[in-house]
Amino acid sequence: MKKLFGLLVAAASLMVILSGCGAPTLSVQSHHLNPDGLAAVVKGKSNQKNVQYVIKNGSHSEAQNNEAPIGLGGTDTISGAYAITVPTKAVKQTMRLSAGGKHQTVTIAKANVLSDYSTLQNKYNQALTGTALSKKDQKLAAGMKKQAADLKKTSEALKTNKATSMSAMQAKAKQAQQIKTDAEKLKREQIQLAGAMKQAQASVKDVLLPKNAKSGVNNLVKTKDFTIRTNVDNQKVVGIAMMVPTKGLKNKSQMKSFVMSFSILANSVGANAKQVLKDFQKITKDKNKSSTTTPKIHSNGLTFSLGYSTTTLYIFITK
Template identity: 35%
Template sequence: MKKTGLLFVGLAAVLTLAGCGTKLSTSKTTYSNSGMVAIIKGDASGKSVSYKADTESGKTSVNDGKFTFTVPMSTSKQNVTIKDGDASTKVTVKAAQSLGAYKTVATKYNQAIIATALPANIQKQLQAAATKKQPTKEEVAKMPIAQQQQLVAEQKALQSAMKTATDKTKDQQLPTSVSGLKEVLDVAGGKLRVNVQDGQLISATQIAPIKAMKDKKKQAAFGQMFGLLANSVGADAKKVGADFQKALKDQDGSNTTIKTIKSNGVKFNVGASASDIFIYVTK
């Protein structure tokens, strides 16, 4: 009995020491949006940690006792489980607000990009039609034949121009459907990454090389993309553009970030690396 008792004591000591050797902790218990994702950091004694959230799951290596991984934001709060061997811990990622249904935003953006490729006379025609009451079928039927023929000809010309513009801007249009974190555009105005969860656009990031800002054509393409994106998520594109230009002029060259620009509840955070400029769009 004495030997058996000593054996159990010895095993208990070994297990206690083993438990003490497993180190797993995080820098916070609750994380919020940092651009497009929540950045989770912590300490662990193993070679890697695994994690599982509603929007992402995976494994990341531990370097010098520390680990970092990202979790895409969602409109719902997420509980993230982190494991290192038998040790585990949980953290919370706060819910983010949606910029709107992705399909709605994409449709608005694509319509605008198509319109930029239309001939000037067709653009004027569309602008006039938007402010003028369109005749009903009954009213058209009562028009003289010559006027009816003119309307038909105008409609055919408009349809033809729209098809040409749609085909011309195909590579500049957003895909109609996206899920998760994706790069959806890589054009003259820069790259565009989006986070779409359950059909909702959670965030978008426009990225462009800083050197492109010195090229007038690329600068114009960047501005157009920025403006169309702002307009598509419900912001005042003119105000946002003006605030952005003012912020750039006010920079003293020592900062890599610009004060958050806000419009109609939409936030634009601007940052820069040594080579690129980033515009994070969230709500």
């Protein structure tokens, strides 16, 4: 009887141990994350096969309302761990994770806006198209831009001119006629340049930014020389990544294509592209080849973060 009782106690103890091992677990590496590049990566551990999540705008208290989630899904655990990549937004996000009845909450800080997408698209495409013009047409376009600015300034000054004397009124009329003549000349030059601009646009059409961009992280330009990827939230650009094949950095033609597009992209969001490229060259020369990350470059409030894989150079632009 004692032997039987001992076996029962041992069996009961084993059941307790086994039930403890089977209890659902769910943890997160951090409850508060800042944007990193185009996204934030939520990491944690669970003994469950799958972790489900719901994402809402706002802080934890604000996300308790009945507002529809902005994201939901699930991911499988691998060896008891999981990682979920969440594109950052121009607002704070709250993620609620669930597994086996256990819950965790993670807050993802908002990302600062780099630019309206339409502004970025317009600046980048205009500048890139300009590089495809002949030297003569580039000079003409630059002159036209200055003429247009001067005409606007002169016209505004003329409107505020309250001339009353005869001589002053005659001078004002003469000036108005000159403005009209200059405006007509500018219009003729614009028509002359329109054909060249159309040809230039056609020659760079594969590397122009599309008129509209979907929300979230998407590739907008993809060529053999480089890829431009953006994170857009309601037509607000909150992050840009440019990816370049590392082997292309040794090819003169591919390097030229990358440098041109990167410079225009950087300038389009307000950076000093010339200085950024100088810093970039210094970093790549000093870089420890065994490292996968490099120091960050700063320009006019923008941050350029560099990373390497075995095949690709990544440049992230954030604010």
